[in-house]
Amino acid sequence: MLLDQQLTACVRKLLKYGYLPKRSLKSLPPDQSSIVEDILIEKEGKYLVKGSELHRLLLIAIEVGLSREAIISSISWKTFEEVVRLLLEINSFNVKKHLRMRHHGKLFEIDLFATKEGRALAVECKYWRRHFTNRIGKAVRDLNSKMEVLKSLQPPIKAEGILVLPLLHGPSYRVENIVVTDIFQLGDYLSHTY
Structure with missing residues (x-):
């Protein structure tokens, strides 16, 4: 023992x-x-x-x-984000950290932008430790705004959105068109979906 x-x-x-x-x-x-x-x-x-x-x-x-x-x-938020990046790479995605875009004078940043075989993922890592359920709606709206900016680029980029949280007490789910998952379920989600 x-x-x-x-x-x-x-x-x-x-x-x-x-x-x-x-x-x-x-x-x-x-x-x-x-x-x-x-x-x-x-x-x-x-x-x-x-x-x-x-x-x-x-x-x-x-x-x-x-x-x-x-x-x-x-773990720190940096380690959290690094583990998410590694999980994407293990699932054969090419990953760019902190993709920055300017649209109508406003700067947007996506934590991790991942591509694989013509598909793109916009991944936001939210290292919230508690009381985060009421923040998910705003995070989803923000990620949707960033995905709209991607679509407005030349050439346009259509990306799927994933919001990664530290913990969910249940399975992954969708809010609007964004997948909400946690760091422990992300690998399975990626391997079964892509």
């Missing part, structure tokens, strides 16, 4: 700080250290999470028993 607590503590540190001191990993028995070793890289006396492995760290955190709420509260 103590060993499981040590592994869970190591995973929590990785989520929160993005690295482990060497002694933390060395204190784990081989069968448990191997769970996290392949997502780490050694640098300057620390074990850092490989950037391309952040999504696997979330899966490991679930496997060791951390709740989704605990996982989300342990």
Whole structure:
């Protein structure tokens, strides 16, 4: 039991700080250290999470028993957005971060703009931790406005919209033409839809 607590503590540190001191990993028995070793890289006396492995760290955190709420509260908004980007790339999308457009003198930005085989996705990452249900409507309207700007470009770009939240207590759903999902369901949604 103590060993499981040590592994869970190591995973929590990785989520929160993005690295482990060497002694933390060395204190784990081989069968448990191997769970996290392949997502780490050694640098300057620390074990850092490989950037391309952040999504696997979330899966490991679930496997060791951390709740989704605990996982989300342990990561930053930047890590949240980076995991969403990685999930898009794993599903063969080419991703541009922070696509900026000017329309009628106003600047618009889409968090992640992803393309694959002639299809485009406008993805907004909303790292809201609580009381977000009343904000979804405004976020959907804002994303629809950005998608209208994409359509007004030359050549016009027709994109599908996805709003990614930290947690949903239920399955993904649609509001108007926007898919609302959470970071834990996004990979399945992408692999089944695209």
